[in-house]
Amino acid sequence: GKYSYRSSGLSLERVRLYSTQILEGLLYLKEKGIPPLVDLHTGNIVITRNGQCAQIGSYEYSFLQERSRIALFVKRSVYNMQPNNTDEMSKSDISEVICFGRIIFEMVSGYELDTSTLTPKHWHDCRDDSVRQLLTIIFDGTKPVLTLRDIQQLPYFKTGPPLKELTNFQPILVEYSQDIKSILDHTKQQKKTLLTKPTSTQTTTMSVSSKRSSGSLKRSSA
Incomplete structure:
Protein backbone atom coordinates (compact mmCIF):
# COMPACT_ATOMS: atom_id res chain seq x y z
CA GLY A 1 0.00 0.00 0.00
CA LYS A 2 0.96 3.65 -0.18
CA TYR A 3 1.99 3.73 3.48
CA SER A 4 4.54 0.95 3.06
CA TYR A 5 6.25 2.60 0.07
CA ARG A 6 9.91 3.40 0.67
CA SER A 7 12.35 5.58 -1.22
CA SER A 8 15.81 6.95 -0.58
CA GLY A 9 14.38 10.21 0.74
CA LEU A 10 14.72 13.74 -0.58
CA SER A 11 18.04 15.46 -1.10
CA LEU A 12 19.34 17.16 2.03
CA GLU A 13 18.97 20.54 0.31
CA ARG A 14 15.29 19.83 -0.36
CA VAL A 15 14.75 18.63 3.19
CA ARG A 16 16.13 21.89 4.56
CA LEU A 17 14.17 24.00 2.06
CA TYR A 18 10.82 22.29 2.62
CA SER A 19 11.31 22.12 6.39
CA THR A 20 11.96 25.86 6.49
CA GLN A 21 8.94 26.60 4.32
CA ILE A 22 6.64 24.38 6.39
CA LEU A 23 7.87 25.94 9.63
CA GLU A 24 7.28 29.45 8.32
CA GLY A 25 3.83 28.38 7.14
CA LEU A 26 2.93 27.01 10.57
CA LEU A 27 4.07 30.22 12.25
CA TYR A 28 2.05 32.27 9.77
CA LEU A 29 -1.11 30.24 10.44
CA LYS A 30 -0.55 30.62 14.18
CA GLU A 31 -0.25 34.39 13.81
CA LYS A 32 -3.59 34.40 11.96
CA GLY A 33 -5.35 32.55 14.77
CA ILE A 34 -5.53 29.11 13.12
CA PRO A 35 -5.60 26.35 15.81
CA PRO A 36 -2.51 24.10 16.07
CA LEU A 37 -2.37 21.51 13.30
CA VAL A 38 -2.42 18.35 15.40
CA ASP A 39 -2.97 16.17 12.32
CA LEU A 40 -0.14 17.53 10.18
CA HIS A 41 1.61 14.86 8.09
CA THR A 42 3.27 14.43 4.71
CA GLY A 43 -0.09 13.52 3.16
CA ASN A 44 -1.30 17.11 3.47
CA ILE A 45 1.88 18.83 2.32
CA VAL A 46 1.59 19.96 -1.31
CA ILE A 47 4.69 20.57 -3.46
CA THR A 48 4.16 23.27 -6.10
CA ARG A 49 6.09 25.50 -8.51
CA ASN A 50 8.09 22.69 -10.08
CA GLY A 51 9.17 21.36 -6.72
CA GLN A 52 10.34 24.69 -5.35
CA CYS A 53 7.63 25.33 -2.78
CA ALA A 54 6.00 23.26 -0.01
CA GLN A 55 2.52 24.35 1.01
CA ILE A 56 0.38 23.20 3.93
CA GLY A 57 -3.03 21.86 2.97
CA SER A 58 -6.02 20.30 4.72
CA TYR A 59 -5.70 22.53 7.78
CA GLU A 60 -9.50 22.65 7.82
CA TYR A 61 -9.30 19.35 9.73
CA SER A 62 -8.26 21.41 12.75
CA PHE A 63 -11.76 22.89 12.71
CA LEU A 64 -13.56 19.64 11.90
CA GLN A 65 -11.46 17.70 14.45
CA GLU A 66 -10.87 14.82 12.05
CA ARG A 67 -7.84 12.63 12.76
CA SER A 68 -5.58 10.54 10.53
CA ARG A 69 -3.88 7.21 11.12
CA ILE A 70 -0.87 8.88 12.80
CA ALA A 71 -2.98 10.41 15.58
CA LEU A 72 -2.30 7.55 18.02
CA PHE A 73 1.47 7.74 17.48
CA VAL A 74 1.45 11.49 18.03
CA LYS A 75 -0.65 11.12 21.18
CA ARG A 76 1.83 8.62 22.62
CA SER A 77 4.73 10.94 21.81
CA VAL A 78 3.02 13.87 23.51
CA TYR A 79 2.48 11.73 26.62
CA ASN A 80 6.26 11.25 26.92
CA MET A 81 7.13 14.93 26.43
CA GLN A 82 7.59 17.60 29.08
CA PRO A 83 5.34 20.64 28.56
CA ASN A 84 6.94 24.04 28.25
CA ASN A 85 5.28 25.81 31.18
CA THR A 86 7.12 29.04 30.44
CA TRP A 123 18.38 7.54 13.62
CA HIS A 124 20.68 5.75 11.18
CA ASP A 125 18.31 6.49 8.30
CA CYS A 126 18.41 10.23 9.00
CA ARG A 127 21.59 10.29 6.85
CA ASP A 128 22.78 13.69 8.07
CA ASP A 129 24.23 14.87 11.38
CA SER A 130 22.49 18.25 11.26
CA VAL A 131 19.11 16.55 10.79
CA ARG A 132 19.86 14.13 13.64
CA GLN A 133 20.75 17.03 15.91
CA LEU A 134 17.54 18.84 14.99
CA LEU A 135 15.32 15.81 15.58
CA THR A 136 17.13 15.02 18.83
CA ILE A 137 16.14 18.46 20.11
CA ILE A 138 12.55 18.17 18.89
CA PHE A 139 11.95 14.68 20.31
CA ASP A 140 13.97 15.08 23.52
CA GLY A 141 11.60 13.96 26.27
CA THR A 142 13.98 14.94 29.08
CA LYS A 143 13.59 18.68 28.46
CA PRO A 144 10.61 20.99 27.96
CA VAL A 145 9.27 20.98 24.42
CA LEU A 146 10.44 23.83 22.23
CA THR A 147 7.87 26.09 20.64
CA LEU A 148 7.82 26.54 16.88
CA ARG A 149 9.32 29.99 17.39
CA ASP A 150 12.16 28.46 19.43
CA ILE A 151 12.75 25.86 16.72
CA GLN A 152 12.96 28.64 14.15
CA GLN A 153 15.99 30.02 16.03
CA LEU A 154 17.94 26.74 15.88
CA PRO A 155 21.10 26.68 13.71
CA TYR A 156 19.48 24.31 11.20
CA PHE A 157 16.99 26.99 10.19
CA LYS A 158 19.15 30.05 10.81
CA THR A 159 21.51 28.86 8.08
CA GLY A 160 18.71 27.79 5.75
CA PRO A 161 18.01 29.24 2.30
CA PRO A 162 16.18 32.58 1.99
CA LEU A 163 12.50 32.15 1.21
CA LYS A 164 11.67 34.23 -1.85
CA GLU A 165 8.05 33.13 -1.62
CA LEU A 166 7.55 35.05 1.61
CA THR A 167 8.96 38.25 0.13
CA ASN A 168 6.32 38.38 -2.60
CA PHE A 169 3.53 36.71 -0.66
CA GLN A 170 0.19 38.51 -0.67
CA PRO A 171 -2.35 36.74 1.53
CA ILE A 172 -5.94 36.45 0.39
CA LEU A 173 -8.39 37.72 2.97
CA VAL A 174 -10.97 35.05 3.72
CA GLU A 175 -14.10 35.66 5.75
CA TYR A 176 -16.24 32.69 6.74
CA SER A 177 -19.96 33.14 6.25
CA GLN A 178 -22.30 32.66 9.18
CA ASP A 179 -23.51 29.38 7.65
CA ILE A 180 -19.96 27.99 7.53
CA LYS A 181 -19.33 29.10 11.10
CA SER A 182 -22.54 27.38 12.21
CA ILE A 183 -21.52 24.15 10.45
CA LEU A 184 -18.09 24.20 12.12
CA ASP A 185 -19.63 24.85 15.55
CA HIS A 186 -22.16 22.05 15.02
CA THR A 187 -19.42 19.62 13.96
CA LYS A 188 -17.32 20.42 17.01
CA GLN A 189 -20.31 19.96 19.29
CA GLN A 190 -21.08 16.57 17.74
CA LYS A 191 -17.48 15.46 18.30
CA LYS A 192 -17.59 16.54 21.93
CA THR A 193 -20.90 14.74 22.45
CA LEU A 194 -19.49 11.49 21.03
CA LEU A 195 -16.40 11.74 23.23
CA THR A 196 -18.28 12.49 26.45
CA LYS A 197 -21.35 10.27 25.96
CA PRO A 198 -21.48 7.64 28.73
CA THR A 199 -21.38 4.02 27.63
CA SER A 200 -22.42 2.40 30.87
CA THR A 201 -25.32 -0.03 30.71
CA GLN A 202 -27.87 -0.45 33.37
CA THR A 203 -27.91 -3.83 35.04
CA THR A 204 -30.40 -5.19 37.47
CA THR A 205 -29.32 -7.34 40.36
CA MET A 206 -31.29 -9.31 42.83
CA SER A 207 -30.36 -9.19 46.48
CA VAL A 208 -31.79 -11.18 49.28
CA SER A 209 -33.14 -9.13 52.15
CA SER A 210 -31.54 -9.51 55.53
CA LYS A 211 -34.91 -10.55 56.81
CA ARG A 212 -35.00 -14.04 55.39
CA SER A 213 -38.20 -14.70 57.23
CA SER A 214 -40.07 -12.32 54.98
CA GLY A 215 -38.56 -13.90 51.86
CA SER A 216 -38.69 -10.50 50.17
CA LEU A 217 -36.48 -9.58 47.25
CA LYS A 218 -35.21 -6.15 46.41
CA ARG A 219 -34.35 -4.98 42.93
CA SER A 220 -31.54 -2.52 42.72
CA SER A 221 -29.82 -0.87 39.78
CA ALA A 222 -26.02 -0.84 39.54
Whole structure:
Protein backbone atom coordinates (compact mmCIF):
# COMPACT_ATOMS: atom_id res chain seq x y z
CA GLY A 1 0.00 0.00 0.00
CA LYS A 2 0.96 3.65 -0.18
CA TYR A 3 1.99 3.73 3.48
CA SER A 4 4.54 0.95 3.06
CA TYR A 5 6.25 2.60 0.07
CA ARG A 6 9.91 3.40 0.67
CA SER A 7 12.35 5.58 -1.22
CA SER A 8 15.81 6.95 -0.58
CA GLY A 9 14.38 10.21 0.74
CA LEU A 10 14.72 13.74 -0.58
CA SER A 11 18.04 15.46 -1.10
CA LEU A 12 19.34 17.16 2.03
CA GLU A 13 18.97 20.54 0.31
CA ARG A 14 15.29 19.83 -0.36
CA VAL A 15 14.75 18.63 3.19
CA ARG A 16 16.13 21.89 4.56
CA LEU A 17 14.17 24.00 2.06
CA TYR A 18 10.82 22.29 2.62
CA SER A 19 11.31 22.12 6.39
CA THR A 20 11.96 25.86 6.49
CA GLN A 21 8.94 26.60 4.32
CA ILE A 22 6.64 24.38 6.39
CA LEU A 23 7.87 25.94 9.63
CA GLU A 24 7.28 29.45 8.32
CA GLY A 25 3.83 28.38 7.14
CA LEU A 26 2.93 27.01 10.57
CA LEU A 27 4.07 30.22 12.25
CA TYR A 28 2.05 32.27 9.77
CA LEU A 29 -1.11 30.24 10.44
CA LYS A 30 -0.55 30.62 14.18
CA GLU A 31 -0.25 34.39 13.81
CA LYS A 32 -3.59 34.40 11.96
CA GLY A 33 -5.35 32.55 14.77
CA ILE A 34 -5.53 29.11 13.12
CA PRO A 35 -5.60 26.35 15.81
CA PRO A 36 -2.51 24.10 16.07
CA LEU A 37 -2.37 21.51 13.30
CA VAL A 38 -2.42 18.35 15.40
CA ASP A 39 -2.97 16.17 12.32
CA LEU A 40 -0.14 17.53 10.18
CA HIS A 41 1.61 14.86 8.09
CA THR A 42 3.27 14.43 4.71
CA GLY A 43 -0.09 13.52 3.16
CA ASN A 44 -1.30 17.11 3.47
CA ILE A 45 1.88 18.83 2.32
CA VAL A 46 1.59 19.96 -1.31
CA ILE A 47 4.69 20.57 -3.46
CA THR A 48 4.16 23.27 -6.10
CA ARG A 49 6.09 25.50 -8.51
CA ASN A 50 8.09 22.69 -10.08
CA GLY A 51 9.17 21.36 -6.72
CA GLN A 52 10.34 24.69 -5.35
CA CYS A 53 7.63 25.33 -2.78
CA ALA A 54 6.00 23.26 -0.01
CA GLN A 55 2.52 24.35 1.01
CA ILE A 56 0.38 23.20 3.93
CA GLY A 57 -3.03 21.86 2.97
CA SER A 58 -6.02 20.30 4.72
CA TYR A 59 -5.70 22.53 7.78
CA GLU A 60 -9.50 22.65 7.82
CA TYR A 61 -9.30 19.35 9.73
CA SER A 62 -8.26 21.41 12.75
CA PHE A 63 -11.76 22.89 12.71
CA LEU A 64 -13.56 19.64 11.90
CA GLN A 65 -11.46 17.70 14.45
CA GLU A 66 -10.87 14.82 12.05
CA ARG A 67 -7.84 12.63 12.76
CA SER A 68 -5.58 10.54 10.53
CA ARG A 69 -3.88 7.21 11.12
CA ILE A 70 -0.87 8.88 12.80
CA ALA A 71 -2.98 10.41 15.58
CA LEU A 72 -2.30 7.55 18.02
CA PHE A 73 1.47 7.74 17.48
CA VAL A 74 1.45 11.49 18.03
CA LYS A 75 -0.65 11.12 21.18
CA ARG A 76 1.83 8.62 22.62
CA SER A 77 4.73 10.94 21.81
CA VAL A 78 3.02 13.87 23.51
CA TYR A 79 2.48 11.73 26.62
CA ASN A 80 6.26 11.25 26.92
CA MET A 81 7.13 14.93 26.43
CA GLN A 82 7.59 17.60 29.08
CA PRO A 83 5.34 20.64 28.56
CA ASN A 84 6.94 24.04 28.25
CA ASN A 85 5.28 25.81 31.18
CA THR A 86 7.12 29.04 30.44
CA ASP A 87 5.27 29.47 27.16
CA GLU A 88 2.07 27.77 28.38
CA MET A 89 2.05 25.22 25.57
CA SER A 90 -1.10 23.17 25.24
CA LYS A 91 -1.16 19.51 24.23
CA SER A 92 -2.26 20.64 20.79
CA ASP A 93 0.80 22.89 20.52
CA ILE A 94 3.05 19.97 21.48
CA SER A 95 1.28 17.70 18.98
CA GLU A 96 1.96 20.22 16.22
CA VAL A 97 5.67 20.27 17.06
CA ILE A 98 5.78 16.45 17.10
CA CYS A 99 4.02 16.31 13.73
CA PHE A 100 6.54 18.76 12.30
CA GLY A 101 9.42 16.59 13.52
CA ARG A 102 7.82 13.50 12.00
CA ILE A 103 7.56 15.23 8.62
CA ILE A 104 11.26 16.11 8.69
CA PHE A 105 12.13 12.50 9.45
CA GLU A 106 9.96 11.14 6.64
CA MET A 107 11.43 13.57 4.12
CA VAL A 108 15.00 12.60 4.94
CA SER A 109 14.40 8.85 5.37
CA GLY A 110 11.96 8.26 2.53
CA TYR A 111 9.39 6.26 4.50
CA GLU A 112 6.60 6.72 7.01
CA LEU A 113 7.40 6.89 10.71
CA ASP A 114 4.97 4.28 12.06
CA THR A 115 6.08 4.41 15.70
CA SER A 116 5.79 6.98 18.48
CA THR A 117 9.55 7.11 19.10
CA LEU A 118 12.64 6.91 16.92
CA THR A 119 14.59 3.65 17.07
CA PRO A 120 18.33 3.23 16.36
CA LYS A 121 17.36 2.20 12.82
CA HIS A 122 15.45 5.47 12.40
CA TRP A 123 18.38 7.54 13.62
CA HIS A 124 20.68 5.75 11.18
CA ASP A 125 18.31 6.49 8.30
CA CYS A 126 18.41 10.23 9.00
CA ARG A 127 21.59 10.29 6.85
CA ASP A 128 22.78 13.69 8.07
CA ASP A 129 24.23 14.87 11.38
CA SER A 130 22.49 18.25 11.26
CA VAL A 131 19.11 16.55 10.79
CA ARG A 132 19.86 14.13 13.64
CA GLN A 133 20.75 17.03 15.91
CA LEU A 134 17.54 18.84 14.99
CA LEU A 135 15.32 15.81 15.58
CA THR A 136 17.13 15.02 18.83
CA ILE A 137 16.14 18.46 20.11
CA ILE A 138 12.55 18.17 18.89
CA PHE A 139 11.95 14.68 20.31
CA ASP A 140 13.97 15.08 23.52
CA GLY A 141 11.60 13.96 26.27
CA THR A 142 13.98 14.94 29.08
CA LYS A 143 13.59 18.68 28.46
CA PRO A 144 10.61 20.99 27.96
CA VAL A 145 9.27 20.98 24.42
CA LEU A 146 10.44 23.83 22.23
CA THR A 147 7.87 26.09 20.64
CA LEU A 148 7.82 26.54 16.88
CA ARG A 149 9.32 29.99 17.39
CA ASP A 150 12.16 28.46 19.43
CA ILE A 151 12.75 25.86 16.72
CA GLN A 152 12.96 28.64 14.15
CA GLN A 153 15.99 30.02 16.03
CA LEU A 154 17.94 26.74 15.88
CA PRO A 155 21.10 26.68 13.71
CA TYR A 156 19.48 24.31 11.20
CA PHE A 157 16.99 26.99 10.19
CA LYS A 158 19.15 30.05 10.81
CA THR A 159 21.51 28.86 8.08
CA GLY A 160 18.71 27.79 5.75
CA PRO A 161 18.01 29.24 2.30
CA PRO A 162 16.18 32.58 1.99
CA LEU A 163 12.50 32.15 1.21
CA LYS A 164 11.67 34.23 -1.85
CA GLU A 165 8.05 33.13 -1.62
CA LEU A 166 7.55 35.05 1.61
CA THR A 167 8.96 38.25 0.13
CA ASN A 168 6.32 38.38 -2.60
CA PHE A 169 3.53 36.71 -0.66
CA GLN A 170 0.19 38.51 -0.67
CA PRO A 171 -2.35 36.74 1.53
CA ILE A 172 -5.94 36.45 0.39
CA LEU A 173 -8.39 37.72 2.97
CA VAL A 174 -10.97 35.05 3.72
CA GLU A 175 -14.10 35.66 5.75
CA TYR A 176 -16.24 32.69 6.74
CA SER A 177 -19.96 33.14 6.25
CA GLN A 178 -22.30 32.66 9.18
CA ASP A 179 -23.51 29.38 7.65
CA ILE A 180 -19.96 27.99 7.53
CA LYS A 181 -19.33 29.10 11.10
CA SER A 182 -22.54 27.38 12.21
CA ILE A 183 -21.52 24.15 10.45
CA LEU A 184 -18.09 24.20 12.12
CA ASP A 185 -19.63 24.85 15.55
CA HIS A 186 -22.16 22.05 15.02
CA THR A 187 -19.42 19.62 13.96
CA LYS A 188 -17.32 20.42 17.01
CA GLN A 189 -20.31 19.96 19.29
CA GLN A 190 -21.08 16.57 17.74
CA LYS A 191 -17.48 15.46 18.30
CA LYS A 192 -17.59 16.54 21.93
CA THR A 193 -20.90 14.74 22.45
CA LEU A 194 -19.49 11.49 21.03
CA LEU A 195 -16.40 11.74 23.23
CA THR A 196 -18.28 12.49 26.45
CA LYS A 197 -21.35 10.27 25.96
CA PRO A 198 -21.48 7.64 28.73
CA THR A 199 -21.38 4.02 27.63
CA SER A 200 -22.42 2.40 30.87
CA THR A 201 -25.32 -0.03 30.71
CA GLN A 202 -27.87 -0.45 33.37
CA THR A 203 -27.91 -3.83 35.04
CA THR A 204 -30.40 -5.19 37.47
CA THR A 205 -29.32 -7.34 40.36
CA MET A 206 -31.29 -9.31 42.83
CA SER A 207 -30.36 -9.19 46.48
CA VAL A 208 -31.79 -11.18 49.28
CA SER A 209 -33.14 -9.13 52.15
CA SER A 210 -31.54 -9.51 55.53
CA LYS A 211 -34.91 -10.55 56.81
CA ARG A 212 -35.00 -14.04 55.39
CA SER A 213 -38.20 -14.70 57.23
CA SER A 214 -40.07 -12.32 54.98
CA GLY A 215 -38.56 -13.90 51.86
CA SER A 216 -38.69 -10.50 50.17
CA LEU A 217 -36.48 -9.58 47.25
CA LYS A 218 -35.21 -6.15 46.41
CA ARG A 219 -34.35 -4.98 42.93
CA SER A 220 -31.54 -2.52 42.72
CA SER A 221 -29.82 -0.87 39.78
CA ALA A 222 -26.02 -0.84 39.54
